[in-house]
Amino acid sequence: MKDKICKLLGISTASYYRWKEERPIINLLEKYFKDDDLKEFLETGKISKLESKTLDDHFKQLILEDHMLHNAAHKLHLLSSGSFKMIDILKDALSDIDPDDNTFTLDNAKQRLIDRIFAIEKNSIFKTNAKKEGVASWIEKYLSKAEVFAMVKSPTAFIKLLK
Numbered sequence: 001m002k003d004k005i006c007k008l009l010g011i012s013t014a015s016y017y018r019w020k021e022e023r024p025i026i027n028l029l030e031k032y033f034k035d036d037d038l039k040e041f042l043e044t045g046k047i048s049k050l051e052s053k054t055l056d057d058h059f060k061q062l063i064l065e066d067h068m069l070h071n072a073a074h075k076l077h078l079l080s081s082g083s084f085k086m087i088d089i090l091k092d093a094l095s096d097i098d099p100d101d102n103t104f105t106l107d108n109a110k111q112r113l114i115d116r117i118f119a120i121e122k123n124s125i126f127k128t129n130a131k132k133e134g135v136a137s138w139i140e141k142y143l144s145k146a147e148v149f150a151m152v153k154s155p156t157a158f159i160k161l162l163k
Helices: 002-009 013-022 024-032 035-044 057-079 086-095 109-119 129-142 145-153 155-161
Strands: none
Touching: 002 013, 002 024, 002 035, 013 024, 013 057, 024 057, 057 086, 057 145, 057 155, 086 109, 086 129, 086 155, 109 129, 109 145, 145 155
16 A cells, blocks of 8 residues: 555655655545555546545545645755755745635646746845746746645645745
């Protein structure tokens, strides 16, 4: 089951053990899904026994959003040990986003977040154009549309994960 969870979440075996301690998603998967369920999902993109209306779409969305937020935060922590403050720039860009702003979509969230990053005033040495370009490049290269969409739909939750 561990291998299937790693493949499902896109993490390594070493990360699995760290995630198991820090993130309840691993416990949820191990407790409520069988090895065959995960295998079926990885092969077909669905779990037939859950295709009925017993699992409401809102619950599925919450699980997906939680995973996307944790995944984006995990990537950020792994890759932000460079010479500039990626986390500070992202926090500034996300801090004034209204989660109920329906103009953010899956298709435009990444570009809109990058636009917000470039709109941040250069009020410190950490917010130069070159550093903003670095953050924008990182977002383009390492974050999926779904991860960025989850960030802009739950900016407060994402910022809390960065602490």
